[in-house]
Amino acid sequence: MNEWSLLIFTYMMNAAAGLCVVSGVFAVHLSRRLPADSFKRFMMLTIFIICVIAGVGSAASITHLGVPLNAPNAINNVFSAWLSREVVVTAAFVGALGVSFLRLWKTGKFSFLLYGGAMVTGLADIFCMASIYRYTSILTWNDINTYLMFYGTTLTLGAVLFVLVVMVIRKAGHRAGMTLPADALSLSSLWLLWSVMAVSLIGRLLYQPFYAHYLTRTQLTHTSITFPLSPIDAYDSIAGLRICVWAAAVMGVALCGISLVRAQKKARSGLPVCTGFISGCLLTIAAEFMLRYVFYYIHI
Known part of the structure; x- marks a missing residue:
């Protein structure tokens, strides 16, 4: 690979x-439940984490160019190429986050409008990113499954990372002047986040038979001019890996769900910080990474 x-x-x-x-999505709720200073610090830390994640990703993409100094040339065809659009939208996304951070830092006021723009830009960035692969000559990517996988990973990782950020801040946030009450993220909110993870996973799983049918039909009706010359054979060659990865994803979401059920039975209204829940989140993160590995592997 x-x-x-x-x-x-x-x-x-x-x-x-x-x-x-x-x-x-949760910023409005947290702004009402947290002291002003704690909310400010929480959002600043969250935005900083997002920027670091995006920065690591952007640095990795530059290494793919071979000659990093050629990176500016990627925006030359913004009106005709999805790659150029993706570069521009990614820059706009990171820029909106940076402006949100600076405004919050300087004024102490969180701009929901500006951050909402960053949210929309981020979703548009994922669409442009997926479209690069959807509209290529590699037949294994020429299906709506590409959009499902990208947006599914986005929603799942968003929910998991948000819960982990809240957990870490509740555990050690006092060192940075942040205090989160036990009900800052209620059990009902956690169930909502878990539902996002579950729906994202189930939706992608249910589509896999249709994707396999698409690959079979494509093999019979199209002649590939790029690798893999036989998409369905490439897809079947990693059947064992695919099954293991999907199983890991299911286990991760299931562990989180079981943890919430146990917390509900014990009538705890706060964040159920337990080994099972954290393990489920970490397993989900790893499974999503491997699903992306599978996405790229099948075209080799």
Whole structure:
């Protein structure tokens, strides 16, 4: 597999956009539950984490160019090429996050409008990113499955990372002047986030038979001019890996769900910080990374 730089870039940008969207959705709720200073510090830290994730991804993408100084040439065809559009939208996404951070830092006021723009730009960035692969000559990517995989990873990682950020801040945030009450993220909110993870996973799983049918039909009706010359054979060659990765993804979401059920039975209203829940989140993150690995592997 020789696409590690693109794998890291797309995975990291999915994570950044997802965390931006989920944190933005919960920003209104948190602004009402947290002291003004704690909310300010929480959002600043969250935006900083998003920018770091996006920065790592962008750095990985530059290494794919071979000659990093040629990077500016990628925007020359913004009106005709999805790659150029993706570069521009990615820059706009990171720029909107940076402006949001600076405004919050200087004025102490969080701009929901500006952050909402960053959320929309992040989702648009994922669309441009997926379209690069959807409209290529590689037949294994010429299907709506490409969009499902990219947006599915975005939503799942966004939900998981947001919960982990809240957990870490609740555990050690006092060192940075941030205090989160036990009900800052209620059990019902956690169920909502878990539902996002579950729906994202189930939706992608349910589409896989249709994707396999598409590959079979494509093999019979199209002649590939790029590798793999036989998409369905390339897809079947990693059947064992695909099954293991999907199983890991299911286990990760299931562990999180079981943890929430146990917390509900114990009538705990706060964030159920336990080994099972954290393990489920970490397993989900790893599974999503491997799903992206599978996405790139099948075209070799």
